[in-house]
Amino acid sequence: MLPERTDVLIVGAGPTGLTAALTLARRGVEVTLVDEREQPQVTSRAAVVHAYTLELLDRIGAGAPLVARGLRAPRFSVRDRDRVLVTVPFHRLPTRHRYALMVSQSVTEQVLTERLAEAGGRVLRPYRLTGLHHDAAGAVARFDGATVRARWVIAADGIHSTVRTLAGIPFTGPADTEESFVLADVLVDSTLPRDGASVFLARGGPLVWAPLPDERVRLVATATDPPAEPDAAYLQRLLDERGPAQRPDRVREVFWSSRFRLHRRVAETFRAGPILLAGDAGHVHSPAGGQGMNLGICDAVDLGETLADVLAGGPDRLLDEYADRRRPLAHEVAGFADRLTRLAVVPPAGRPVRNLLLRLVSALPPVRHRVALRLSGLNQRVTVRQ
Structure with a gap:
């Protein structure tokens, strides 16, 4: 049952809301914390937790248990079929987490849910938000059969955020950025190393090959009009067209698959009075580079700590500073993901030059290190609240 009053109401129990x-x-x-689904999702889009995100999860007691359930990947590679164009090692990162952690989003949510229970919290389900308004005392949220007054409301309800819509916050971006993606967890016969994720640059778009625990592999690829649930034959064609050529992968089993479409969007503000945005409610972009969930978790820790300081007597302007910090980061991450996607779709005539430039750049250790900092999220240390 929902309470009549609460200090903070969080709508959406994905990784951002749970964090x-x-x-x-x-x-x-x-x-x-409320969610409209009756049960947590057992399938998920995100499959990597980067080093800076792990540092923040360490601060709230969720880093170590998550690392114990994931696969450590100490490098990231960019490939054109059988050619390795760039290898980005993480072993020199200035952190105790010198790797990317490969782990399904559903596992990340399980760990966060367990830690929340230990802290005395839980997810209330299923409650669908139907109305929201705010006044000088906070906000009033209406659900089916219940009303909750909250001092603050956090929108963590994803791309199609009801909170953001009811708050009247525009969600804008370039008109020509819609992309379709295929996701799948598969079992494959492959000679690719399982100590790092690989992005294959191909004429049809990028293909991400990422190892997961239990010998599974996460595939993510741009695609034109993909089926709702891509089958083994469809995924095999993607691998044949974009993956290794000399020793091609063979799909043995499909555990789950899906498709989704998205536009690049960033909210015009992350705060409207007592209503605050985090995660996909505030920003959405290409999954290239595995940045989306990570940015949402980082939003959530920053916002949670800032809001706790305000509730403890800190000045209200701290929340404006949160919004001012996170929105530029969202734009920067969205631009980075777009650049990775554009690298893949260079016309055939330009691919030799692209490949040569990437291989030359990858030969420079300082450049590789900067890319590692960017992928890991550790470059955010200089811009986020500590």
């Missing part, structure tokens, strides 16, 4: 709730609960804040 925000855990951060606040550990600070002793009264928080109510």
Whole structure:
């Protein structure tokens, strides 16, 4: 049952909402976390947790248990079929997490849910938000059969955020950025190394090949009009067209598959009075580079700690500073993901030059290190609230 009043209402119990709730609960804040689904999702888009995200999860007690359930990948590669164009090692990163952690988003959510329970919190399901308005005392949220007054509301309800829509916050971006993607967890016969993710640059678009625990592999690829649930034959064609050529992968089993479409979008503000945005409610972009969930988790820790400080007597302007920090980061990450996608779709005549330039650049250790910092998220240390 929903409470009549709460200090903080969080709508959406994905990684962003769970992280925000855990951060606040550990600070002793009264928080109510709701989700409209009856059960957590067992399939998920994200499959990597980067080093900076792990550092922040360490701060709220969720880093170590998540690392224990994931696969450490100490490098990232960019390939054109059988040619390795760039290898980005993580072993020199200035962190204890010198790797990318390959782990399904559903596992990340399980770990966060377990830690939230230990902190005295839980997810209330299923509650669908139907109305929202705010006044000088906070916000009033209406659900089917219930009303909750909250001092603050966090929108963590994803791309199609009801909170953001009801708050009247525009969600804007270039008109020509719609892309379709295929995702699948598969079992494959492959000679590719399982100590790092690979991005294959191909004429049809990028293909991400990422190892997961239990011998599974996550495939992510741009595609034109893909089926709702791509089957083994469809995924095999993608691998044949974009993956290794001399010793091609062979799909043995498909555990789950899906498609989704998205536009590049960033909210025009991350704060409207007592309503605050985090994660996909505030920004969405290409999954290239595996940045989306990571940015959302980082939003959530930043917002949770900032909001806890305000509730403890800190100035209200701290929340404006949160919004001012996170929105430029969202634009920067969206641009980075777009650039990775554009590298893949260079016309055939330009691919030799592209490949040569990438191989020359990859020969420079300082450049490789900067790319590693960017992929890992550690470049955010200079811009986020510590």
